[in-house]
Every structure is written in structure tokens, then in C-alpha cells.
Amino acid sequence: MNKFPAWLNILVLVIAVTGILLALPNIYGSSPAVQLAEKNGIPVSEEKLAEFVRVVEDSGVVAEASYIKDGRAVLRFSANDQGTALDALRDNFAKEYGVAPTLAPKLPTWLRNLGLNPMSLGLDLRGGVYVLLEVDMDTAVEARMSSYQQDFEDRLREARIRQRVDLDNGVITVRLTSEENTIAAREIIRKSDPDIIITDGADGRSLQVRMTDAQIKAREDLAIEQNITTLRNRVDELGVAEPLVQRQGSNRIVVQLPGVQDPTALDKILTATATLEFRMLDQSGDEPGSRRYPGRGDEPAAILKRKVIASGDQIIDAGFVFVEGQPAVSIKLDAAGGESMLVTTQNNLQKLMCTVFIETSRETVMRNGVEQQRTIKVEEIINCATIRGVFKNNFQITGLTQVEARDLALLLRAGALAAPVYKIDERTIGPSLGQDNIDKGAMAISVGFLGVILFMAVYYRWFGMIANVALFSNLVFIVALLSLLQASLTLPGIAGIVLTVGMAVDANVLIFERIREEIAAGQPPQAAINLGYEKALSSIADANITTLIAAVVLFAFGTGAVKGFAITLSLGIMTSMFTAIIGTRAIVNLVFGGRRLESLPV
Amino acid sequence: MRLIKEKTHIDFLGPKRRKIALSLSLLFVIVSFASIATRGLNFGIDFTGGVLLEVGYSQAADIEGIRDNLAAAGFDDAQVLQFGEDTDVLVRLPPQGDAQPSEIRRQLQTVLESGGKTVDLRRVEFVSPQVGEELAEQGSLAMIFAMLMIFAYVMFRFQWKFAAGAVTALAHDVIVTVGFFSIFQLPFDLTVVAAVLAVIGYSLNDTVVAFDRIRENFFKLRGVSTEESMNTSINEMLARTLITGMTTLLVLVALLTLGGESIAPFSIALIVGIIVGTYSSVYTASATALLLGVDAQDLLEPVKDPSLIDDLP
Numbered sequence: 001m002n003k004f005p006a007w008l009n010i011l012v013l014v015i016a017v018t019g020i021l022l023a024l025p026n027i028y029g030s031s032p033a034v035q036l037a038e039k040n041g042i043p044v045s046e047e048k049l050a051e052f053v054r055v056v057e058d059s060g061v062v063a064e065a066s067y068i069k070d071g072r073a074v075l076r077f078s079a080n081d082q083g084t085a086l087d088a089l090r091d092n093f094a095k096e097y098g099v100a101p102t103l104a105p106k107l108p109t110w111l112r113n114l115g116l117n118p119m120s121l122g123l124d125l126r127g128g129v130y131v132l133l134e135v136d137m138d139t140a141v142e143a144r145m146s147s148y149q150q151d152f153e154d155r156l157r158e159a160r161i162r163q164r165v166d167l168d169n170g171v172i173t174v175r176l177t178s179e180e181n182t183i184a185a186r187e188i189i190r191k192s193d194p195d196i197i198i199t200d201g202a203d204g205r206s207l208q209v210r211m212t213d214a215q216i217k218a219r220e221d222l223a224i225e226q227n228i229t230t231l232r233n234r235v236d237e238l239g240v241a242e243p244l245v246q247r248q249g250s251n252r253i254v255v256q257l258p259g260v261q262d263p264t265a266l267d268k269i270l271t272a273t274a275t276l277e278f279r280m281l282d283q284s285g286d287e288p289g290s291r292r293y294p295g296r297g298d299e300p301a302a303i304l305k306r307k308v309i310a311s312g313d314q315i316i317d318a319g320f321v322f323v324e325g326q327p328a329v330s331i332k333l334d335a336a337g338g339e340s341m342l343v344t345t346q347n348n349l350q351k352l353m354c355t356v357f358i359e360t361s362r363e364t365v366m367r368n369g370v371e372q373q374r375t376i377k378v379e380e381i382i383n384c385a386t387i388r389g390v391f392k393n394n395f396q397i398t399g400l401t402q403v404e405a406r407d408l409a410l411l412l413r414a415g416a417l418a419a420p421v422y423k424i425d426e427r428t429i430g431p432s433l434g435q436d437n438i439d440k441g442a443m444a445i446s447v448g449f450l451g452v453i454l455f456m457a458v459y460y461r462w463f464g465m466i467a468n469v470a471l472f473s474n475l476v477f478i479v480a481l482l483s484l485l486q487a488s489l490t491l492p493g494i495a496g497i498v499l500t501v502g503m504a505v506d507a508n509v510l511i512f513e514r515i516r517e518e519i520a521a522g523q524p525p526q527a528a529i530n531l532g533y534e535k536a537l538s539s540i541a542d543a544n545i546t547t548l549i550a551a552v553v554l555f556a557f558g559t560g561a562v563k564g565f566a567i568t569l570s571l572g573i574m575t576s577m578f579t580a581i582i583g584t585r586a587i588v589n590l591v592f593g594g595r596r597l598e599s600l601p602v
Numbered sequence: 603m604r605l606i607k608e609k610t611h612i613d614f615l616g617p618k619r620r621k622i623a624l625s626l627s628l629l630f631v632i633v634s635f636a637s638i639a640t641r642g643l644n645f646g647i648d649f650t651g652g653v654l655l656e657v658g659y660s661q662a663a664d665i666e667g668i669r670d671n672l673a674a675a676g677f678d679d680a681q682v683l684q685f686g687e688d689t690d691v692l693v694r695l696p697p698q699g700d701a702q703p704s705e706i707r708r709q710l711q712t713v714l715e716s717g718g719k720t721v722d723l724r725r726v727e728f729v730s731p732q733v734g735e736e737l738a739e740q741g742s743l744a745m746i747f748a749m750l751m752i753f754a755y756v757m758f759r760f761q762w763k764f765a766a767g768a769v770t771a772l773a774h775d776v777i778v779t780v781g782f783f784s785i786f787q788l789p790f791d792l793t794v795v796a797a798v799l800a801v802i803g804y805s806l807n808d809t810v811v812a813f814d815r816i817r818e819n820f821f822k823l824r825g826v827s828t829e830e831s832m833n834t835s836i837n838e839m840l841a842r843t844l845i846t847g848m849t850t851l852l853v854l855v856a857l858l859t860l861g862g863e864s865i866a867p868f869s870i871a872l873i874v875g876i877i878v879g880t881y882s883s884v885y886t887a888s889a890t891a892l893l894l895g896v897d898a899q900d901l902l903e904p905v906k907d908p909s910l911i912d913d914l915p
Binding site: 132261263264267423424425426427428429430432433436437440441443444447448449451452455456458459460461491492494495498499501502503505506509510513517520535538539542543544545546547548549550551553554556557558562565566569 | 603605609656658702703704707722723724725726727728729730732733740741743744747748751752755756759792793795796799800802803804806807808810811813814815818838841842845846848849850851852853854856857860861862864865868869872
């Protein structure tokens with residue numbers, strides 16, 4: 001009696017070993033490192049990595065370890081060397097690579113090769129900046145409506161229909177002079193957008209145009225997506241390792257910058273917007289109003305004419321495409337932009353037209369002791385191409401990398417302006433507090449854990465010791481699962497683990513009390529063990545499921561810190577069911593099973 | 603080793619004790635409500651919005667001086683508190699309107715560093731009142747939702763009278779725990795909401811384990827009154843209730859004393875909640891079920907009455 005079949009013993013063993021393996025990366029600690037990521041997302045090659053190492057060595061510093069992880073190069077150093085190495089790497093590679101200081105786990109090579117990682121720490125444990133942004137959706141939708149307004153006006157004028165187009169409160173009203181014109185206008189508008197809602201005005205000489213709910217939703221999604229792309233690119237420019245830019249809910253964006261101490265760096269990013277302009281190259285270089293523009297990246301600087309052929313706010317659609325194997329952005333202009341483009345291309349065949357990328361950002365500066373907001377405008381040529389044919393509304397821009405083309409398309413698609421964002425929550429946690437939180441959390445877990453195991457050992461003797469093994473395995477499993485899921489561990493998360501330590505023994509207490517009862521009722525030891533486990537099961541299941549309900553609700557409703565608590569609590573409940581019921585039974589069976597027993601040490 | 607005698611026969615549910623227990627619970631609830639209504643809760647900036655700074659000085663901080671300096675700089679509504687060690691200070695401000703966080707941060711830092719002191723900005727938080735409102739709404743919604751789910755689960759596993767007993771006990775625990783925070787004006791932040799939800803989970807755990815035993819005894823102990831069989835069940839589970847409560851309290855005390863100031867409200871909420879929860883699962887939950895007239899019949903499979911079927915058209 002009380003013997004597990006061999007397969008079950010093996011299963012328990014396999015699970016235990018897997019748990020230990022997954023949790024193992026957490027015991028090595030971490031040390032300062034520098035991370036290099038190719039700006040276009042191309043994975044770093046081994047040769048390039050060797051080059052990084054060489055450059056670092058030339059600066060008189062030796063990397064403790066160097067490897068490629070997720071396509072990025074990581075070079076690990078001792079604390080004093082990180083700064084020197086960072087400078088050397090930035091001097092040499094900052095143009096093509098994002099070079100960022102970070103912390104890297106000190107894993108032995110074999111563990112790293114297995115692809116195992118330690119738990120990722122939340123900002124409250126590692127320090128950094130957390131910002132919650134709200135995207136101004138009304139403005140985003142309003143901007144789209146006003147570009148419709150412009151477009152309808154242009155199209156109707158082109159068709160020589162007299163009209164007045166007004167935009168008010170999300171509704172475009174088109175007033176016309178006759179009923180025939182109304183019918184014609186409806187046709188033209190319908191052709192320009194087959195989905196939009198068009199209703200007749202009461203007087204028969206006007207039309208009201210609104211976006212469908214699906215269009216509004218799509219517009220909003222696009223605005224968020226576009227803002228996220230923009231923010232991500234700009235955050236990359238900051239040189240922060242492992243930044244997080246993520247959508248939250250319908251209209252919010254979370255930005256997390258681990259290790260950053262000054263949130264003002266972010267302010268600049270947030271207020272920046274981007275757009276495009278198309279201008280002709282001034283070949284003579286001395287036309288009145290011509291100006292010199294710098295080139296972006298490898299693009300040479302050039303002198304461009306004053307007249308803007310078309311600008312970002314005339315772009316009504318943009319997409320990422322391949323043209324003859326080259327990444328490109330397809331552009332669709334509104335009627336006015338198309339007209340201007342047509343005239344320009346007709347008159348300038350075989351000449352160079354340039355695309356200027358304009359980025360504006362705001363910066364706070366001190367002037368005469370007074371703080372002032374200053375707008376910084378960066379205008380750079382991203383490509384110049386020969387006009388090979390006449391075109392109007394639709395054309396492509398090449399000369400960009402795949403990533404740039406994709407981002408630009410996204411940026412342009414929603415009109416040139418990113419929807420404005422507002423900061424509604426900003427939290428900065430200093431590194432000293434983060435470390436302090438870790439130390440205190442670890443201390444609380446250790447002391448709480450010691451207290452519980454001492455109590456269990458005294459109270460339930462050998463059975464208590466077995467429960468303690470289960471309790472310890474439970475900790476290992478929680479850490480293993482957190483490492484596997486890469487869910488961020490936060491301070492409330494640690495509190496969840498502490499709580500689990502206290503509650504996890506409950507299952508064993510239920511079982512052991514039951515065994516005691518069965519013995520008191522006169523059952524022989526082996527039967528008492530069996531009955532104890534059996535009868536306690538339904539109570540344990542009920543008790544854990546109800547706690548799990550609370551934890552899951554917490555997870556569903558909670559944000560940030562609370563979610564961290566819900567995660568560790570739920571994981572802890574699940575793992576404790578396994579360790580307390582099956583884990584302890586395996587050991588009990590191994591130790592006591594199949595023997596004649598006079599009494600039980602419970 | 604045993605904490606209590608192997609067999610206890612404490613009369614938890616005798617008519618007189620039951621009345622005392624229920625009255626006591628009612629009193630707790632009324633006092634809590636009264637305090638929440640009159641004194642309110644000391645909401646953290648998670649809920650009210652505002653600015654929070656945690657700073658560390660290299661020497662013992664002069665709280666009064668900092669308060670004066672802040673008032674002189676126009677922050678006369680700033681709360682300045684000592685936070686843990688005497689070098690650590692917490693500064694709290696109500697929402698600052700449209701002012702840029704970076705600007706306020708700079709101004710505050712200048713004030714705190716006045717007199718050439720070095721200050722370590724350990725934590726800076728800006729929360730808009732809008733986020734606060736949402737969080738408060740989400741928090742309350744989460745609690746209500748959790749209770750509904752739990753009611754459904756207990757009803758499914760037992761029966762509605764038990765479910766009503768369990769949820770009454772839970773509501774009692776939540777109200778008394780929140781009331782405790784109101785009476786002592788402890789900081790009520792988001793982690794406290796999390797703790798209260800964990801209390802719901804824990805207290806229910808206790809209640810359900812007792813119910814489980816009650817159900818078992820309803821069938822095993824024939825010929826005894828409902829009250830007696832419930833009482834026996836609670837006695838049988840007493841050791842387990844106390845031991846689990848004790849180990850949990852043990853780790854929570856460790857968390858409270860060693861876990862740092864920022865997690866303290868969370869630990870306090872759990873400690874209070876678990877003590878109240880243990881009390882309520884022994885007294886309130888079963889007493890309520892008893893009050894609703896629960897008996898062994900309620901847990902039996904309903905016998906299909908053929909005459910009912912005949913009556914159908």
C-alpha cells in the first residue's frame with residue numbers, strides 16, 4: 001500500500017528537475033554590460049561581435065563575456081569597466097548601432113545556450129521611468145475629417161461643381177447649388193471613399209458625410225499604432241536597453257525605460273512630431289529662396305527650392321511596398337497635392353525631386369533664468385530621385401531601409417501628425433530604492449520561510465520535514481515559472497510569494513490533520529496515510545479554487561503593481577497544489593510506503 | 603506536537619454565543635461604516651492623483667524645515683512625512699493642474715536641496731486625478747465581481763444558504779479591514795486593494811474548508827441537530843484553521859517588519875484581514891448559514907417528484 005507506480009515517480013522527478021533547471025539562472029546575479037542593436041533590426045553577426053570585442057580591448061578593457069542574444073550583441077564587464085567600454089563602443093558604432101548600458105545575467109555558457117533566462121524585474125525593483133500616456137483620439141479623428149473635407153472640396157472643384165464644404169463636430173456638410181449637382185457630388189464622394197456614410201440634407205441641396213464607426217475605430221487604432229511606432233523609434237534613440245512601449249486599453253500607451261533616472265529625456269520624445277515635404281533640387285544652387293538641407297544618414301546634403309510641391313498633410317494614404325526588390329513607401333496624395341505633383345512632374349522630367357523628413361520636438365531651455373519651451377525642428381533629406389515619368393496622386397519613395405520605409409509608411413498613413421499625447425501618470429524609481437526593495441523582499445521571504453519550516457518541523461515532525469521540502473520546491477517552481485513566462489517580478493509580486501509561503505502549507509496541514517484524525521479513529525498507519533490524502537483532497541481543491549478566483553479577478557482588473565501580485569499569487573496557488581498533494585505524497589510513499597509501520601511521525 | 607487538545611468541544615454556535623458573535627460582527631461593521639462615512643479613507647495618490655516624492659538625505663532630515671521651505675516656494679499644500687528611517691522623507695502634493703511634471707520635479711528638487719544638502723530622489727510619482735478615479739472604480743468593481751464569482755462557486759459546490767453565509771462573512775471581512783484603515787487613517791493605496799482581494803480569497807478558503815467538513819458530517823453524524831453537527835465540524839477544523847492562520851501571519855509579520863515602508867500598508871491590510879477572516883469563518887459564516895435555516899436536507903440531491911411532472915400540461 002501507498003506506492004506510486006514507477007511512471008508517476010519518474011514524472012514527479014522530471015518535473016522537479018525541470019523546475020530546478022528553469023530556476024537556476026536566478027542564482028548567478030548580474031553585472032554591468034553594454035548592449036548593441038543594429039538600428040534597422042538586422043541581427044548582429046559573429047564577425048561583428050568579434051569586432052566589438054576588439055574595439056573594447058583597444059580601449060584597455062576586457063569583456064568578461066560576449067555573446068549574441070535575440071540578434072543583439074551583449075558584452076559584459078566588471079563594474080568599473082562598463083563606462084570605458086560604453087564610450088569606446090559609442091565612438092565607433094553609434095551611427096549604425098543603438099549602444100546602451102544595461103545589466104546582463106552572469107549565466108554560465110551552457111545555461112545561456114539552453115535559452116534560459118532569470119526572472120525579469122519590474123521597474124520598482126531595478127529602477128527606471130514609467131509613463132502612462134493618453135492619446136488624444138478626438139484630435140486624431142478630427143484631423144482625418146479635415147483631410148476628408150479638404151479632399152472633397154478639391155475633388156468637387158476639379159469636377160467644376162460649386163460647393164461649400166464645412167466641418168463641424170465630426171460631420172462634414174457639403175452645400176451645393178442644384179439637385180443635379182447634389183447627385184453628382186454624392187457620386188464623387190462615394191467614389192473617393194466607398195464606405196463613408198453619406199446622408200441627404202433636408203433641403204435636397206446638401207449632403208452630410210460622416211465616418212462609419214468602423215472607420216473611426218480604424219482611425220483610432222491607427223493613431224495609437226502610429227504613435228507607438230514613433231515612440232519606439234525615438235526611445236531607441238535614447239540608448240536604453242530593453243525599453244517597453246506598449247498599448248494599454250483603447251487609448252493609452254505605456255512607456256517603460258529601465259535604468260533611466262531622468263524622465264525629462266522622455267518629454268522631448270513625447271512632444272515630437274514628424275512629417276514630409278517634397279521639393280525640387282535647385283541645380284543652379286542660387287535661385288531665390290533656395291536653402292541647403294542636410295542629408296539623413298548617408299544621404300548627401302543638397303540645396304532645394306523654396307516651393308513645396310506637396311507636404312505631409314496632403315498625404316491621404318501611405319503603404320510599405322517593394323519596388324524592384326527595394327523597400328519603398330507608396331504615397332497617395334489628395335486632389336490638391338496630386339494636381340501640384342502632376343504639374344511639377346510634367347515640367348521637370350529627368351530632374352531630381354527630393355523628399356525631406358521633418359521632425360519637430362519641444363525642449364525646455366533656460367533663457368535669462370526663465371524656463372522657456374523651444375521648438376526644435378530637424379529637416380533632413382531622406383532621398384532624391386530622378387523624375388522618370390509624369391505622376392499625380394500615386395507614387396513611391398525609395399532610398400530607405402526596410403525598417404525606415406515601414407515606419408515612415410505608418411507615420412504617414414494617419415496624416416503627417418502623430419495624434420497628440422498627454423502624460424497622465426509618471427513614476428520614477430531610483431536604482432537605490434530598487435535594490436533596497438529587492439534586499440528587503442528577499443529578507444522577508446527568507447525570514448518568513450524559515451519561521452514556517454521551523455514550525456512545521458516541530459509540529460509535524462518527519463511529515464513536517466516532508467512538507468518543508470514541498471514548500472521549498474514550491475518556491476523553486478514559482479521562480480521557475482516566472483523565469484519561463486518572463487513576467488516582471490515587482491515588489492507586490494514578492495509580497496505574493498511571501499503570502500504563498502504562508503498559505504501553501506495549508507494543504508499539508510489539512511492532510512496531516514486528517515491523518516491524525518484517522519489514526520485517532522483507530523486506522524492503521526498505512527490506511528491513515530491513504531485516507532488522509534484522499535479525504536483532504538476535496539477541501540484542498542475547494543479552498544485553492546476559491547483563492548484562485550480572487551487572484552484571477554485581481555489579475556483581470558488590476559494594473560501594474562497589482563497585476564504583479566496577482567501573477568505570483570496565482571502561480572503560487574497552482575504550484576502549491578502540485579507540491580503539497582503530489583510532491584509530498586511521492587516522498588511519503590517513498591519513505592513510509594509498503595512497510596509495516598507501528599506508528600506515524602506526524 | 604499539538605496546539606490545542608486533540609478533541610475540542612467548544613460551543614461556537616450555541617444560540618447565546620451565536621447571538622453574541624453576530625452582534626459583535628454587526629458592531630464591527632457599523633463602526634467601520636461610521637468611520638468610513640465620517641472620517642473617510644486616507645487615500646494614496648494612486649486614487650487621488652497628485653505628486654509623491656520619496657527622498658533620502660545623507661543626514662537626519664529636518665521635516666519642519668523642509669515643510670517651511672516648500673511653503674515658501676509656493677507648495678503650501680505639501681504633506682511632509684518621515685518615511686522609515688529618519689533620513690528618509692516622503693513629500694506629497696495634490697494634483698498640480700496643467701503644470702509639467704518635469705518642471706515640478708525640478709522645483710521640488712531645488713527646494714529639497716536648499717542649504718547645500720544632497721538628496722537622493724528615490725521615487726517620484728505623478729498621477730493625474732483621472733487615472734486615480736479609474737483605479738478606484740476598477741478596484742471596487744473587482745471586489746464586487748470577485749464576490750459574485752465566489753457566490754456562484756459556493757452555490758455550485760454547496761447550496762445558496764452556504765453561499766450567502768460565505769459572502770456575508772467576506773463582506774464582513776472587507777468592510778472591517780477597510781474600516782480599520784479608516785479608523786487609524788492608514789494610507790490606503792492600490793496595494794491595499796490587492797491585499798483586501800487576497801483576504802477575500804483567504805477568508806473564503808477558511809470558510810469553504812469548514813463547509814466541506816460540515817457537509818461531510820451532515821451525512822456521517824445521523825441523529826444530531828444541524829447546529830451540533832456544524833459545531834462539531836468547526837471544532838474538528840479548529841487546529842487546521844489556527845495553524846494555517848498562524849503560518850500566514852508569521853510570514854506577514856516578517857513582511858511588515860522587514861519588507862520596507864512601501865509594502866507596509868499591504869501587510870497591515872492582510873494581517874487585519876486574516877485575523878478578521880479567521881474569526882468570521884468560525885463564527886459569522888456558519889452562524890449566517892444557520893440563521894438562514896440550513897440543514898442536511900439542503901445538501902441532498904433533490905428527489906424528483908413524479909407528481910410534478912404529471913401536473914405539467
